[in-house]
Amino acid sequence: LTGHITLDFGYKNTGSTKSAITFLDGEKGILKYRGYDIEELAEKSTFLEVAYLLIYGDLPTISQLEGFQANITKHTLIHEDMKKFLDGYPSKSHPMAQLASLVCSLSTFYPESLQANSSPETMDQTMIKLLAKFPTIVSFIYKKSLGHPLIYPKNKYDYVSNYLNMTFGQRTEEVEIDPVVVKAMNTLLILHADHEQNCSASTVRMVGSSDCNLYASVSAGIAALWGPLHGGANQAVIEMLERIKEDGGDTEKWINKAKDKNDPFRMMGFGHRVYKNFDPRAKIIKKACDDILEKLGINDPVLEIAKKLEEAALSDPYFVERKLYPNVDFYSGIIYRALGFPTDMFTVLFALGRLPGWIAQWKEMHENREPIGRPRQIYVGHTNREFTAPENR
Numbered sequence: 001l002t003g004h005i006t007l008d009f010g011y012k013n014t015g016s017t018k019s020a021i022t023f024l025d026g027e028k029g030i031l032k033y034r035g036y037d038i039e040e041l042a043e044k045s046t047f048l049e050v051a052y053l054l055i056y057g058d059l060p061t062i063s064q065l066e067g068f069q070a071n072i073t074k075h076t077l078i079h080e081d082m083k084k085f086l087d088g089y090p091s092k093s094h095p096m097a098q099l100a101s102l103v104c105s106l107s108t109f110y111p112e113s114l115q116a117n118s119s120p121e122t123m124d125q126t127m128i129k130l131l132a133k134f135p136t137i138v139s140f141i142y143k144k145s146l147g148h149p150l151i152y153p154k155n156k157y158d159y160v161s162n163y164l165n166m167t168f169g170q171r172t173e174e175v176e177i178d179p180v181v182v183k184a185m186n187t188l189l190i191l192h193a194d195h196e197q198n199c200s201a202s203t204v205r206m207v208g209s210s211d212c213n214l215y216a217s218v219s220a221g222i223a224a225l226w227g228p229l230h231g232g233a234n235q236a237v238i239e240m241l242e243r244i245k246e247d248g249g250d251t252e253k254w255i256n257k258a259k260d261k262n263d264p265f266r267m268m269g270f271g272h273r274v275y276k277n278f279d280p281r282a283k284i285i286k287k288a289c290d291d292i293l294e295k296l297g298i299n300d301p302v303l304e305i306a307k308k309l310e311e312a313a314l315s316d317p318y319f320v321e322r323k324l325y326p327n328v329d330f331y332s333g334i335i336y337r338a339l340g341f342p343t344d345m346f347t348v349l350f351a352l353g354r355l356p357g358w359i360a361q362w363k364e365m366h367e368n369r370e371p372i373g374r375p376r377q378i379y380v381g382h383t384n385r386e387f388t389a390p391e392n393r
């Protein structure tokens with residue numbers, strides 16, 4: 001056999017499992033959760049309702065949703081000792097580092113979560129506790145980063161409003177939660193809720209396949225999501241847009257940098273492993289961006305740069321040939337910023353949205369009794385070598 005065969009490796013197109021949770025069609029830009037179009041869910045549903053759909057397989061009845069919310073409301077507090085972890089991190093620690101370790105630490109407070117093959121009831125309560133405590137952990141990390149008093153969950157709020165109150169609320173007075181912000185957060189979290197076998201969901205499945213507990217499996221998913229090629233892109237997009245703005249807004253210059261193979265710069269928020277046409281979530285978020293900034297009366301110059309960048313890229317042969325279109329991360333950061341979140345919290349918000357998807361995938365893997373993940377390799381190293389003493393090497 002002559003010539004050079006280049007083999008493509010890695011999980012680029014592997015059928016790693018069978019799943020009934022999310023359907024993607026990358027060519028047609030279709031995304032469905034349990035058979036429901038993402039466009040319809042984003043417009044008509046709430047994040048908690050979609051979380052129920054992903055985890056249990058059907059949209060809940062009114063009493064099922066009320067019971068789900070009530071069960072979550074009972075478990076929103078975290079053990080007071082968990083606050084000691086927050087005191088131990090350096091002040092500028094990245095929130096994703098804190099989130100991954102705090103979520104894993106939940107397993108130390110709830111030993112029942114460690115039981116392999118636990119009963120469906122125990123498994124369900126473990127999932128409910130994670131859904132309930134995650135927003136509290138996320139808002140405690142944020143408040144601590146500001147040096148502000150922690151705001152505790154309040155039973156009167158629904159899931160998303162409770163998170164917003166813990167994040168933007170004040171100890172000294174009740175803060176009105178803007179319904180525009182609540183709707184925007186529900187939409188953003190719904191759009192991030194699951195995305196079949198993406199890097200972080202596959203990580204949760206792989207770690208969970210060893211019968212590792214849900215908290216530690218999701219903690220591994222948080223670490224995978226942190227990468228700038230995955231969920232970390234939403235933070236990298238805003239940093240990129242800011243750089244372009246500081247540099248005078250010359251989008252052509254930065255498009256050319258992205259095309260230059262000798263330049264490490266990549267157009268963050270562009271391209272996708274599966275969507276080779278458009279990311280349906282990006283279309284919804286782009287429209288939401290315009291609506292929310294108008295309703296909140298915000299004129300963010302990076303939005304104009306983002307639109308100029310998108311327009312230029314979509315007519316540039318390099319991007320068109322490689323089917324590089326804006327993905328879910330391209331516009332989401334602009335909305336998060338408009339809602340008052342700092343840049344380093346953006347990927348944490350992605351994790352907050354993706355949590356029900358990770359839980360649903362971990363649950364499905366256990367229900368299908370999938371074996372421990374153990375891929376093989378093509379060995380390309382040395383064959384036989386004789387050991388030699390150090391003085392003879």
Ligand code: SDX
Binds near residue numbers: 272324327329
């Ligand atoms: C998410 O998988 C999911 O579902 C993820 C996600 C989810 O909901 O879970 O959708 C969330 O992670 C969205 C993606 C966020 N990441 C970014 O925006 C980072 C920037 N994008 C890329 O790095 C890249 O597009 C990926 C990682 C998203 C996809 O990478 P692929 O499919 O492995 O594509 P590739 O790296 O093989 O690129 C193919 C070509 C290459 O050029 P050639 O070698 O063919 O000449 O396209 C080029 C790449 O250099 N390319 C880019 C580019 N993305 C790909 N060139 C410039 N800018 C980019 N952003």
